[in-house]
Amino acid sequence: xxxxxxxxxxxxxxxxxxxxxxxxxxxxxxxxxxxxxxxxxxxxxxxxxxxxxxxxxxxxxxxx
Amino acid sequence: xxxxxxxxxxxxxxxxxxxxxxxxxxxxxxxxxxxxxxxxxxxxxxxxxxxxxxxxxxxxxxxxxxxxxxxxxxxxxxxxxxxxxxxxxxxxxxxxxxxxxxxxxxxxxxxxxxxxxxxxxxxxxxxxxxxxxxxxxxxxxxxxxxxxxxxxxxxxxxxxxxxxxxxxxxxxxxxxxxxxxxxxxxxxxxxxxxxxxxxxxxxxxxxxxxxxxxxxxxxxxxxxxxxxxxxxxxxxxxxxxxxxxxxxxxxxxxxxxxxxxxxxxxxxxxxxxxxxxxxxxxxxxxxxxxxxxxxxxxxxxxxxxxxxxxxxxxxxxxxxxxxxxxxxxxxxxxxxxxxxxxxxxxxxxxxxxxxxxxxxxxxxxxxxxxxxxxxxxxxxxxxxxxxxxxxxxxxxxxxxxxxxxxxxxxxxxxxxxxxxxxxxxxxxxxxxxxxxxxxxxxxxxxxxxxxxxxxxxxxxxxxxxxxxxxxxxxxxxxxxxxxxxxxxxx
Numbered sequence: 063x064x065x066x067x068x069x070x071x072x073x074x075x076x077x078x079x080x081x082x083x084x085x086x087x088x089x090x091x092x093x094x095x096x097x098x099x100x101x102x103x104x105x106x107x108x109x110x111x112x113x114x115x116x117x118x119x120x121x122x123x124x125x126x
Numbered sequence: 127x128x129x130x131x132x133x134x135x136x137x138x139x140x141x142x143x144x145x146x147x148x149x150x151x152x153x154x155x156x157x158x159x160x161x162x163x164x165x166x167x168x169x170x171x172x173x174x175x176x177x178x179x180x181x182x183x184x185x186x187x188x189x190x191x192x193x194x195x196x197x198x199x200x201x202x203x204x205x206x207x208x209x210x211x212x213x214x215x216x217x218x219x220x221x222x223x224x225x226x227x228x229x230x231x232x233x234x235x236x237x238x239x240x241x242x243x244x245x246x247x248x249x250x251x252x253x254x255x256x257x258x259x260x261x262x263x264x265x266x267x268x269x270x271x272x273x274x275x276x277x278x279x280x281x282x283x284x285x286x287x288x289x290x291x292x293x294x295x296x297x298x299x300x301x302x303x304x305x306x307x308x309x310x311x312x313x314x315x316x317x318x319x320x321x322x323x324x325x326x327x328x329x330x331x332x333x334x335x336x337x338x339x340x341x342x343x344x345x346x347x348x349x350x351x352x353x354x355x356x357x358x359x360x361x362x363x364x365x366x367x368x369x370x371x372x373x374x375x376x377x378x379x380x381x382x383x384x385x386x387x388x389x390x391x392x393x394x395x396x397x398x399x400x401x402x403x404x405x406x407x408x409x410x411x412x413x414x415x416x417x418x419x420x421x422x423x424x425x426x427x428x429x430x431x432x433x434x435x436x437x438x439x440x441x442x443x444x445x446x447x448x449x450x451x452x453x454x455x456x457x458x459x460x461x462x463x464x465x466x467x468x469x470x471x472x473x474x475x476x477x478x479x480x481x482x483x484x485x486x487x488x489x490x491x492x493x494x495x496x497x498x499x500x501x502x503x504x505x506x507x508x509x510x511x512x513x514x515x516x517x518x519x520x521x522x523x524x525x526x527x528x529x530x531x532x533x534x535x536x537x538x539x540x541x542x543x544x545x546x547x548x549x550x551x552x553x554x555x556x557x558x559x560x561x562x563x564x565x566x567x568x569x570x571x572x573x574x575x576x577x578x579x580x581x582x583x584x585x586x587x588x589x590x591x592x593x594x595x596x597x598x599x600x601x602x603x604x605x606x607x608x609x610x611x612x613x614x615x616x
Contacts, residue, residue: 069141069555070382072395073366074402074413075155075202076229076254077292077321080137081364085385086596091360093603100612 138199138227141399146555150197151401151434155204155413158186158217159405160511162206164233165269168258168296168337170328170414170474171511173206180405183213185425187220189403192430194224198401202254203230204413206405209241215248222249229254231294234280235273242280242287252290254321255281257311259295259304267298267337281315292319297371298337302350309354313363320358322351323368324484326414328474332507332515341483341519342498348486352377359385369394370468374460375486379565390567392555393465394479397422397440404511409433411440414470416512442469446479453481453519453536454488459576460567463556475501475517476533483519498524562589 071078082088101107139153159180162173181189193201201221208214208230221228229252230245237253258264261274268274284291293312295301312320325337339347355365355377367381373391383389397411404410407425408417422437433440446465448456455466465480466472472482482488483499492498498521505516521531558567563580575582 069143069146070389070392070395071137071139071141072153072369072400073321074153074369074400075204075231076252077294077319077366078137078139079229079252079254079290079292079319080139080227081319081366081384083359083364083385084383085387086593086600088359088385089600090596093600093607096607096612097603100607100610 145197145399148197149398149434151193152197152199152399154193154198154201154401154403156189156201156403157204157206157405157413158208158214159211160206161210162233163210163235164207164273166233166330167267167269167334168298168325168329168331170326170331171206172329172509172513173511176206177404177406177511180211181407181425183216185407186213186217189407189425189430190217190220190224192425193401194226196401196431196434198226200227200229203228205232207232207236209237209245215244215250218245218250219248222251227251229290231256232280233268233273234277235270236276237280237284239283242283242289246287246289250289252292253280253284254292254294255284256294256296257308258298259301260308260311263300263304267296278311278315281317285316291315291317292321293317294321294323296323296325297339297347298325299339299343300337301339302343302347305350305354309358309363313358313361318362318364320363320365321368322365322371324370324471326370326471326474327501327503327517328414328416328470328514329507329512332503332513335503335517338501339484340500341485342489342492342500344484344486344489345493348375348377352380355380368468370471370484373464373467373485373487374567375490376564376566377486378567379560387560387565388557390463390558390560391467392463392557394442394446394467394469396420396442396469401434401440409437409440411442412470415442416470416473416514417510418512419473442479450539451480452478452538453533454483454492455481455485456539458488459569460487460558463558463567474514476519477514477516478538480539481519481533481536492521493524496524497521497530562586 141152145152159176160171160173161176218228228250231254234255255277257277258267264274265271281291324339325331327335327338331337358365364384372378378390379387396415400412402410402413409422409425410420420439422440423433448461451461451466455461467482467485469479471484473479500520501517502520503515504518507513507515519533520529522529559570561568561575561578561580561582562585563575564578566577568575573582
């Protein structure tokens with residue numbers, strides 16, 4: 063994780079190529095991006111879980 | 127407060143307390159040639175032809191060794207155009223061999239694929255390209271038709287080749303309308319950093335003073351930049367401002383910390399952690415400053431180490447105090463922290479640092495009084511590189527244009543310079559607190575904010591509560607993502 067510096071870094075000439083956003087807002091965005099990516103790749107886990115529970119209930123009903 | 131933890135991911139240019147106290151020239155900006163293939167109307171160094179007696183290859187390699195020994199961590203190569211030196215990739219290779227970060231800032235007209243490939247093989251880390259507006263404005267200011275297209279092409283090729291890329295933009299009198307669409311271009315080419323600064327009255331820009339933004343227009347520029355900053359941040363682009371954009375207005379907390387709102391302007395850093403070289407070996411504390419008055423010596427006459435440690439002419443950032451300020455700056459609330467803003471900007475205008483009309487806080491305070499400031503040229507600049515002219519700072523009433531003040535009648539400080547036996551001492555800069563009622567910076571220990579009259583401790587407590595709530599939300603989702611093996615990159 064890039065360190066946070068409390069000293070401004072005078073930008074002369076070229077911009078600071080290695081700089082990345084810090085602070086709460088940047089961190090929240092990063093986490094939201096990861097969470098959104100996970101959800102988009104894995105669909106609706108809650109809905110899938112409800113279907114699974116229904117199947118468990120059916121399977122248990124057959125056995126009893 | 128020092129919060130710097132240096133690790134492998136820390137940008138080379140991040141400063142620690144030790145860097146400041148020991149005056150380590152962390153970042154060096156080096157004009158390796160004044161030869162240029164553009165004819166920019168705002169060029170402060172009047173680049174075009176080589177300087178007479180530019181440093182030889184061996185001399186340049188000696189400079190690299192000296193800089194490495196002084197603790198330099200990053201070198202930006204500039205010109206003119208750095209790639210117009212035949213040995214430029216040899217210099218890049220030497221810089222990289224010493225473990226220093228190396229990038230060039232270029233107009234991008236002729237950084238051909240062949241030149242770029244050789245630089246990559248030499249170890250070049252990155253390329254900054256200047257875009258001064260959309261194509262019509264850029265081409266006119268850069269004075270070469272088609273230069274915008276060439277510059278954008280350079281950015282694309284550099285990114286595809288794996289180089290870090292960034293864009294620099296100067297704000298002049300006509301730039302503002304172009305900025306939103308220009309930002310789209312910057313994002314589209316894949317740049318992650320966009321550095322913005324004001325055009326300064328030096329060299330060619332004095333000849334073409336119609337290009338200069340008037341100080342009172344900061345009241346338009348700063349809200350626009352703030353809006354663009356927030357939009358850019360949400361889209362993965364970091365906007366940073368040059369040293370002459372500021373200071374302490376309502377958006378200061380955005381400009382310099384990349385999200386770390388503790389970071390604010392703390393005065394000119396020239397000669398404290400920045401060192402500059404001209405192509406003939408002249409050493410300065412900042413690449414932008416005039417040669418006359420700010421040259422500390424030449425590497426052909428003195429060692430770079432001796433110049434850096436002992437030449438008071440380059441220790442601008444180490445030396446200035448409130449006593450060196452004049453005009454509005456002398457009695458400003460932020461005088462001790464700010465120390466007159468950018469030395470280059472104010473000195474180029476009025477021949478003297480310490481009174482800088484290009485200040486958002488100053489423009490706002492004057493506006494509250496129904497006043498504003500304009501700069502008016504009263505003397506042309508000489509044809510030499512880095513030459514300055516002279517401008518009058520006129521204070522006028524907004525309502526009827528009546529002139530109520532002039533920099534020509536302001537008393538100026540009497541400057542004395544004392545030779546020191548050892549290195550000029552430096553200091554860690556004053557730190558300001560931030561009022562969480564209005565996000566303006568305040569003197570440490572302030573209880574009632576002078577800007578918004580908020581109860582500072584109460585506003586700070588409310589902010590801390592809010593921050594802890596956010597931290598809990600973040601931690602909860604990170605915990606869940608962690609269990610799924612999907613933690614975001616730190």
